[in-house]
Amino acid sequence: MTPADLSRTVLHAVHRAVAENALRAPVPARVRVERTRPGGSGDFACAVALQLAGDAGLPALEVARILRERVAAEPGIGRVEITGPGFLSFTLDAPGDSDRALLDAVREQGSAYGHGGALRDEVLRFHHPREVRAAVTADAVRRVVLSQGARVRISCEEAGEAGEAVEAEWGLLGVTVDAYGTPPVTSPADPSAPLIPVRPVPAGATARELLERLGADATRWGLLRPASHDRAPLGDDLLVQGEANPLFLVRYAHARARALPRGAAALGFTSESDAAPAPYEAASDAALYESPARPLLDLLADHPRVLLAAARRRAPDRVARQLEAVAHAFFDFHASCPPLPSGDEKPSAAHRSRLALAEAAGTVLAGGLSLLGISAPAHL
Template identity: 70%
Template sequence: MTPADLSSTVLHAVRRAVDEDALRAPVPARVRVERTRPGGRGDYASAVALQLAGPAALPAREVAEILRVRMAGAPGIGRVEITGPGFLNFTLDAATDAAAHSALVHQVLEREARYGHGDALAGVPLRFSHAPEVRAAVTADAVRRLARAQGASVRISCDGACDPDWTRLGITGDAYARPAPVPPAEPAPAHSPASPTEIRPVPAGAAAGELLARLGPDATRWGLLRPAGHDRAPLGDELLVQGEGNPLFLVRYAHSRARALSRGAELLGFSGGDGRGPGNTQDADEAAFAEPEALALLAAIADHPAVLAAAARHRAPDRLARHLEAVAHAFFDFHDAASPLPVGDEKPSAAHRTRLALAEAAGTVLAGGLSLLGVSAPPYL
């Protein structure tokens, strides 16, 4: 069971409680679940009962109990407990969880770069405007890519002349449109497509040509997008350092290492899953999925769709950049704990194939995320 599956299960319990008149409160659009912190109970936790307690005019623990009884025995959930002032803690069913992990890896490898793309903004026409400044232009372009990956139609306008050097940063002219005229007597509401949302990050303090000459397109885009829009963007030579202290290098190196594992496995005559091709996880080794480092990497991969949706909704590509860093760190922890490739005289086993499939899934997530940021993901570094 992925975090998204668990969130849907909790939301279904809320709807059921409201429909049965056991709970009188508005049903939220979504329910947030998080990995339990060290020392906590279960695998995941949610504060939804505390959020509903006020509107329901009930103590949070009573709301939690109403939801607990409606989730007990749900597929994939082994145990539901209430802790503290009303937190719901979930322990997943191990057998179901292993099947879900296998299905998750298969889904990632099957969808490839489109894993995590969704319909959260399907049919929504969005318009953005930005100042004639390189960081604003790159941010608007990344927001456009993220929103389109969630089904939105997006157009961008610039408040001044576009810099020709922006094309070298992957910003294409077909993304731009002049704002539709609005009659003075009937101004459009702020959410109307005729009233573009302004994208105004802290300016870079340098022109595109200067940054490209010094950093190149990939480091320039990463350097402009990695910090939150309200923070200054550090654009020094640290973006070019070939070391794990440079987050851009870390993410791209993790991707290239995942691709190297696939090439190494091919030379040894096996591949991820059950040996019949990448993504085929029918013969997955449950013990390999249960290793702590594997579970951490699986959790990061499972979070990817929610991160993409949130980055699009909040116009915050920095959220995706930080998530890719988390996936890269989890990948290296996993890689160092148990090799996906046989060592010495070892023969390829189900555990090796399972680890390889998971490593390939991580590489796929990293490549897809970098693409949405407009940064290349070379197979060799």
């Protein structure tokens, strides 16, 4: 991590603290970090807490504590200390440490990697018309905001005479509705939870028509992949078994990532093989710390931020685009740095490191598809 990277990381932490209402102060245009002076603590120091304290109406030490908890978990940051009247001192990870920590986090958290509690104090009430794209979008928004800790309730306009049939078709798409009819704009039980309309451009087809032609998974992807203000392309290309179809690309990348550990087991090794002193040990393995694995590692590290942004913007299309990017980066990595040995080549620490990265990519793809309500088969 360079000083410029660290400066952007701290500035991002300030943005997060302000967005989460933990800090009420204008966000500076840039944050300055400097090399720690001889005898000081850490590698770099920053006085941003002292800079923000006056506008925030808080002691600099309290501002520093707010920022420290938002910076400490960022990739590349080994340790964050508060020194003096409110300076933040940073000790950076050794090359490769943050990558191994990232893969450990994905392994430990599984499909919940990227979930968090940033919205845990929010009660969100969504209301949508009786139309299939609106219903699917509201359902996906529910899944995404729940992943960030919010409490959610969804209502739909009156079902009408064909309500039960429509509900059954929506159920096949994984959609549930908590209540029908238009509730009050503000809830008497919680005036701070206004009604939030969900009104994407209509699909132009019924749930039954889409299910019969595309099936549930392709229907949901087709409805959710475009931004809600754009028309949803719902052609038969959603069923094409080729890389030109983004849904197939994402699911195929997941299936391939899941197949690699099976292939490794057949060769007698895993990403946690006893032959390696620690998982992912291969500090000299450029495949993990340099191109072409770097784009994939960066996308995995950015996944929590993408999920939080999708939740705040009520935009499940951001999750879909993130999965496409991960799938492309996975195949680029796989082509350049195969996780499995070939021919007479013996499994090495480098292969274990690559396999761990491939497994992490598969986990992130599965978790993202789940948030979109789409299945992630292990075989395609």
